[in-house]
Amino acid sequence: MRPVRTRASFDVLVIGSGASGLAAAVAADRASARVGLATKTTVQACNSAKAQGGIQAAFGEDDSPEIHAEDVMRSSHDTANPRLVEVLTSEAASAIHWLEELGVEFTRSNGGYRLARCGGASRQRLLQVGDRTGHAITKALRDTFEAGSGAELAHHELVGLQLGSSGWTTSFQTKDGVVEINAGAIVLAAGGRCYAEAENRGELSTNHPNATGEVTRIAVASGAETRDLDALQYHPNGGAWPATMQGYSIPETTRAYGAVLLNADGEEFTDSLGPRDAVSQAIFDEVEKGKGVLTPDGRPAVWLDTTRITPEDAEISLPYMLRRYRSAGIDPLTEPIYTYPVLHYQNGGLVIDERAETTLEGVFACGEIAGGTHGKNRMMGNSLLECTVFGRRAGRAAEERSRA
Numbered sequence: 001m002r003p004v005r006t007r008a009s010f011d012v013l014v015i016g017s018g019a020s021g022l023a024a025a026v027a028a029d030r031a032s033a034r035v036g037l038a039t040k041t042t043v044q045a046c047n048s049a050k051a052q053g054g055i056q057a058a059f060g061e062d063d064s065p066e067i068h069a070e071d072v073m074r075s076s077h078d079t080a081n082p083r084l085v086e087v088l089t090s091e092a093a094s095a096i097h098w099l100e101e102l103g104v105e106f107t108r109s110n111g112g113y114r115l116a117r118c119g120g121a122s123r124q125r126l127l128q129v130g131d132r133t134g135h136a137i138t139k140a141l142r143d144t145f146e147a148g149s150g151a152e153l154a155h156h157e158l159v160g161l162q163l164g165s166s167g168w169t170t171s172f173q174t175k176d177g178v179v180e181i182n183a184g185a186i187v188l189a190a191g192g193r194c195y196a197e198a199e200n201r202g203e204l205s206t207n208h209p210n211a212t213g214e215v216t217r218i219a220v221a222s223g224a225e226t227r228d229l230d231a232l233q234y235h236p237n238g239g240a241w242p243a244t245m246q247g248y249s250i251p252e253t254t255r256a257y258g259a260v261l262l263n264a265d266g267e268e269f270t271d272s273l274g275p276r277d278a279v280s281q282a283i284f285d286e287v288e289k290g291k292g293v294l295t296p297d298g299r300p301a302v303w304l305d306t307t308r309i310t311p312e313d314a315e316i317s318l319p320y321m322l323r324r325y326r327s328a329g330i331d332p333l334t335e336p337i338y339t340y341p342v343l344h345y346q347n348g349g350l351v352i353d354e355r356a357e358t359t360l361e362g363v364f365a366c367g368e369i370a371g372g373t374h375g376k377n378r379m380m381g382n383s384l385l386e387c388t389v390f391g392r393r394a395g396r397a398a399e400e401r402s403r404a
């Protein structure tokens with residue numbers, strides 16, 4: 001691996017080092033492209049590494065890619081692109097095996113994967129690596145890329161994108177000024193914009209500070225089409241108290257393993273495993289009706305009764321969450337915790353086809369920056385899957401394009 005400080009040129013230039021960018025970079029490198037991986041700050045900085053809950057794939061005996069696809073379409077209220085959904089769900093198993101080949105060890109039980117049911121799903125389909133799934137996936141992808149022949153360009157913030165006579169020219173703000181890099185094909189994998197959006201709204205967000213959305217704006221300025229960009233997702237279970245947990249996303253697997261939402265009177269007021277938009281709205285409505293609770297610092301909240309999770313499930317699938325709350329003086333297995341929705345995910349994004357190509361020839365997009373796979377409402381666990389499935393596709397297609 002070699003650091004690049006001056007003007008350079010690559011077959012495939014990937015922008016962003018989250019799960020989708022890393023998957024694209026690994027796939028393009030394995031296809032023998034000369035790959036550059038440019039990223040705004042450090043290579044480790046991204047939302048993907050913060051993902052805890054898990055990744056969906058239809059491995060259950062009563063499950064299939066078709067049932068998975070039906071769940072996605074229903075959760076999206078039929079706004080997702082059915083062809084992208086078919087690709088997502090039919091390649092899920094091979095994406096999991098690819099990640100395993102790269103070193104990810106999914107939690108297993110009874111001789112198979114430990115599968116949980118997540119919100120909006122009709123089957124148990126969520127694979128986990130404890131509750132640090134995103135960390136495990138990004139680490140394996142990063143280690144694989146760094147063992148290959150690609151170049152990492154940390155502290156390269158994309159500021160411009162222009163079509164030239166033999167491919168694309170990109171401009172980056174670096175510590176040494178603006179640097180231009182040419183590439184035969186570009187993969188945009190710069191994530192969503194919920195951190196910036198939450199700052200504008202004065203709200204909490206689960207997102208990494210680099211999730212600011214400027215790469216989408218740069219692509220749009222070059223003529224790329226978008227869809228569903230207005231549809232931002234609230235995670236139903238933001239941590240609301242103690243203060244150190246504000247903006248933390250309490251894994252949805254707490255509800256998969258038995259936790260339920262309760263109002264001030266201790267009543268269940270919604271299906272705790274409904275689709276995300278429905279659960280978040282139910283919490284907003286309950287608080288609006290005056291049936292919520294207030295945190296010690298006066299924030300609106302409801303209860304998440306985590307005492308219903310068995311200690312065994314918690315130790316296997318929620319160890320990080322337990323550790324964080326216990327170190328803040330609260331044991332979720334003996335007392336319920338305060339929760340309220342937080343801004344979490346950009347459902348829409350750049351329009352892509354099934355090869356992950358945007359409406360700009362030679363510019364591909366994958367992960368949260370791309371739209372269509374989730375329509376206006378993503379199911380939990382389908383983002384890491386999308387990053388892997390469409391990241392791989394984008395890397396391979398970009399390598400082909402760079403040779404054309």
Ligand SMILES: Cc1cc2nc3c(=O)[nH]c(=O)nc-3n(C[C@H](O)[C@H](O)[C@H](O)COP(=O)(O)OP(=O)(O)OC[C@H]3O[C@@H](n4cnc5c(N)ncnc54)[C@H](O)[C@@H]3O)c2cc1C
Pocket residue numbers: 015016017018019020021038039040041043044045046047048049050051052053054055133134156157158159189190191192206207208210211212213214215249344345366367368369380381382383384385387
């Ligand atoms: C707390 C949390 C928990 C989650 N849990 C789950 C889960 O359990 N399951 C699931 O499926 N999904 C989960 N998600 C969603 C999922 O993790 C993300 O949507 C997904 O990982 C996004 O991956 P990405 O590669 O598209 O973007 P990111 O991982 O956000 O990476 C974007 C990259 O682009 C870089 N970048 C940004 N702007 C620029 C620029 N101008 N120039 C260069 N580089 C730039 C960033 O620095 C970063 O490296 C969770 C998200 C969060 C925040």
